[in-house]
Amino acid sequence: MTERPQGARWLLRLLSCIRFDEVLVLQGAPVLGAIFSIGYINSQSAITFLLLIAGNCFLVAHVFLLNDWSGIDGDLQDPSRVERAFLNRGIRRNEIAGLSLILLLLSLVLFARLGLVSLIIGLMIAIASALYSAPAFYLKGIPLLNSLLHLVSGLLHFLLGYSAFGIVDARSLAIGCFFALIFSAGHLTQEVRDFEADLRNGIKTNAVQFGKARSFIVGFALFTLANALLMVLSIKGAVPHVLVLVAALYPLHFYWSLRAMREDLAFESVRRLQGRYRALYAGIGVVMVISVLPT
Numbered sequence: 076m077t078e079r080p081q082g083a084r085w086l087l088r089l090l091s092c093i094r095f096d097e098v099l100v101l102q103g104a105p106v107l108g109a110i111f112s113i114g115y116i117n118s119q120s121a122i123t124f125l126l127l128i129a130g131n132c133f134l135v136a137h138v139f140l141l142n143d144w145s146g147i148d149g150d151l152q153d154p155s156r157v158e159r160a161f162l163n164r165g166i167r168r169n170e171i172a173g174l175s176l177i178l179l180l181l182s183l184v185l186f187a188r189l190g191l192v193s194l195i196i197g198l199m200i201a202i203a204s205a206l207y208s209a210p211a212f213y214l215k216g217i218p219l220l221n222s223l224l225h226l227v228s229g230l231l232h233f234l235l236g237y238s239a240f241g242i243v244d245a246r247s248l249a250i251g252c253f254f255a256l257i258f259s260a261g262h263l264t265q266e267v268r269d270f271e272a273d274l275r276n277g278i279k280t281n282a283v284q285f286g287k288a289r290s291f292i293v294g295f296a297l298f299t300l301a302n303a304l305l306m307v308l309s310i311k312g313a314v315p316h317v318l319v320l321v322a323a324l325y326p327l328h329f330y331w332s333l334r335a336m337r338e339d340l341a342f343e344s345v346r347r348l349q350g351r352y353r354a355l356y357a358g359i360g361v362v363m364v365i366s367v368l369p370t
Contacts, residue, residue, distance in 0.1 A: 085165075088164050088166060091164065092143065092159075092164060092166055092174075093139065093140065097135075097139055098135045098136050098139065101135045102131060102132065104229065104232035104235075105127060105131045105232050106128065106364075107233065107254070107363055107364070108232075108233040108234060108235060108236025108238075108239075108251070109124055109127055109240055110236075110367050111236075111237060111247070111363075112238075112239070112247070113240045113368075114240065116368075123239055123240065129185055130185030130197065131235065133181045133182035133185070134178070134201065136178050137201070137204070138200070138201075138204040138208075140175035140178065141175050141204055141209065142204075142208040143160075144168060144172055144175060144208075145208045145213070147161065147162060147168065148276070149272065149276035149278065154272075155342065183197055183198065186235075189238070193238045193239055200232065200235065203227060203228045203231070207224050215278065216279045216280070218281045218284040218285065221280065225262040226255045226258070228258060229251075229254045229256070229257065229258025230251040230252060233247075233250065233251035234248075250308060253301050253304050253305050256300055257297075260294045260295070260297035260298045261294075261352075262294075263282075263291070263294030264291065264345060264349060266280040266281055267282045267290050267294070267340050268342055268349065269282075270282045270283065270287050270340075281293075288336070288340065291340055291345075295328075298328060299325075302322070302325050305359075306321060315363075317362060318359070318362060318363065318366065324355060324358075327351075327355060328352055335347075335348045
């Protein structure tokens with residue numbers, strides 16, 4: 076373990092344990108949920124939007140810290156994670172737990188400012204996180220249930236943003252299912268990436284239980300279903316018609332996935348695939364924002 080930092084160095088070291096890149100990635104669903112329901116933009120809606128983003132940043136940071144706190148023993152044995160393990164940065168488990176709790180409370184305070192529905196959805200996401208990561212439940216190690224939890228969480232993240240400006244209805248649930256499928260598919264892909272580490276640490280993910288290839292194919296099938304759903308929603312007018320163009324991008328994801336399989340789903344190959352499809356869906360998100368925002 077590294078030398079214990081003090082004062083400002085300790086605070087900076089503690090904050091550096093937050094996975095800021097992952098926190099940023101998970102802003103997509105609530106931001107787009109808000110965009111789909113925001114209506115006209117004025118000073119009040121701008122303030123509400125900022126409260127939503129701040130609250131969700133705190134909440135997602137809490138989620139990842141809880142996951143890291145719970146899985147620290149495994150991270151210390153994983154060559155791809157050992158360098159960023161908080162114990163090797165001179166930070167203790169109780170300090171990570173304290174920061175995680177503070178971030179959760181801050182997020183709930185901000186969500187309460189948005190309304191009761193947003194607060195309830197935020198609480199549901201926090202509960203789902205505890206069910207997934209907390210040692211008392213640890214659904215991360217129960218195949219199928221962990222994917223179901225991600226499916227629900229993906230929907231909740233979108234509805235969190237939608238509820239800040241609108242009433243949760245059939246349209247929001249339908250659009251939210253797109254994000255739920257993407258979220259669950261991405262998690263299955265990550266399980267394939269982390270197969271060796273999870274196997275070594277005795278964590279029964281879907282990839283460990285059913286094999287990397289099967290889990291990867293199911294994950295890709297969920298991505299395919301999400302793209303098909305977006306096309307249907309576009310054709311029916313639930314989302315802008317321009318989003319039907321997602322069909323033109325699908326072959327790229329298909330090709331990248333085939334390439335990863337030809338490379339035996341090795342860690343680096345799957346990580347490269349993740350970077351590519353994240354960029355792809357970020358592009359789809361940008362198109363959503365441009366096409367939905369009022370002019």
